[in-house]
Amino acid sequence: MQPIIEIRGLEKTYASGFQALKGVDLDIRRGEIFALLGPNGAGKTTLISIVCGIVRATAGSVTVDGHDIVRDWRAARSLIGLVPQELTTEAFESVWATVSFSRGLFGKPPNPALIERILKDLSLWDKKDTKVMALSGGMKRRVLIAKALSHEPRVLFLDEPTAGVDVELRRGMWEMIGRLRESGVTIILTTHYIEEAEEMADSIGVISGGRIILVEEKAALMEKLGKRLLTLHLQSPLDAIPAELAGYPLTLSDDGRELVYSFDSQHEHTGIAGLLRKLGDHGIDFTNLRTEESSLEEIFVSLVKERA
Template sequence: MQPIISVKGLSKTYAGGFQALKTIDLDIRRGEIFALLGPNGAGKTTLISIICGIVNPGSGQVLADGHDIVKDYRAARTKIGLVPQELSTDAFESVWDTVKFSRGLFGKAPNPAYLERILRQLSLWDKKNEKIMALSGGMKRRVMIAKALSHEPQILFLDEPSAGVDVELRRDMWEMVRGLRDSGVTIILTTHYIEEAEEMADRIGVISGGQLILVEDKDVLMQKLGKKQLTLQLQTPLAALPKELATEPLELSADGAQLVYTFDTQSEETGIADLLRRLAGHGIDFKDLQTSQSSLEEIFVSLVRAPR
């Protein structure tokens, strides 16, 4: 299946010589939730802004559902909905009027039933006649999403969708995004909430210093780069590790009552079994054990900090 977004050799240098993007190649699959992660200034917003036609590309090519974003701008832009990080909408308009107007901007025929469905999904229907200035920050964020969906796009960009949104509303938004994905809409989100990407994304892209340093299925990424720790509560505290175990990735707690073994997920079964046999061989018994796995946040931090 052809990717719904194809980015080839994309670079961008701003006036003054700052290179925001450095030869980005990226394909986004139709119908997936793709999370783009990166620290502040990494190039996330520049990349999204170029794809959405807000910022001119320096070099390279971007296709949105087969349409070149420069040569066939109008057709490409019609395929895309964007929810920007900043809340920017007419404060004196009603919710209904601003969403209806956004649909009209794309030349779409009126469809009140569709707009009503969007507003109901976003829990905005009972606010449809209220002025936007009277809404809470979370509700204004929902209005921005409704505007982005008003013209029935196949691609939806969410730039920091949970910024300033409380936990309950964030969960509601996640459910709505999953529903959009299930209906065939491709979702691309940037987020500072790593748990948001861990919860929702099918694939993860990590950008740092204007370079795309990794693109991977989320589950594969967690499997390949995740670390696990086995913590053993010892029956009898140790003064020190036996010499034969000193080269193992083992750490003895200060009181000698706990051993922590760090291993990668791919060597889980053989590593743990071998360790327990070797401990038993040295007369080291344990009374309890537990395992923990590194989070996507820890993997992300290690990727961004790694020298390139």
């Protein structure tokens, strides 16, 4: 199936001479949640802004559901909803007016029933007549989401959707995004909370220094790059790793009370059994053991560091 978004050779150099994007190629599959991760200034917002028509590309092309964003801009843009990173809201308008305005702006006839449903879904219904400026930050964020959803987009861009939103509300937002995905909307989100990407995304792209350095399905990424650690809590602390165990990638921590062994979970022979036998042979006893795998956050940090 044709990807819903196809980006080819996308470049952007701002008037200041800053090159925000240095040739981005990216396909986003229909109906998936795609998380775009990257450090500050990596080009996330520039990339989104070009697809949405807010920033002009210096070179390259973007199509949305087959519509070129320059030649066929009207068709491309009507498919896209954008929730910007900044809380840019009208001040004096009511929630109802500002959300209805967005629907009209995207060329859709009024549909009060739909707006009502969106506001109820986002727990904004009782605030519909409130002026936007009187709302809390979390509510303003939801107003922005309601505006983006008001014209029934097929692709939804969420630029840092849960920044400044409390934990409980963040959970609620994740659920809502999950429901949208079930209704067939493709969702592209950028986030600083790697936990968020780990929780929701189907695919993950990492952008750094204006280049996409990796695109992978989340599960595959976690497996491929994930390192596992085996930590043994020792009965009596060690000063140094015994010479007999030099062949294993071991480190001591917690003042010699813990022995940490890192291994590749993909490998057929993890070497755990051999290690434990050797420890027994040398009379090193342990009281407890645990294994852990690296989180997406650790993977991400090591990836970005590697390329920097």
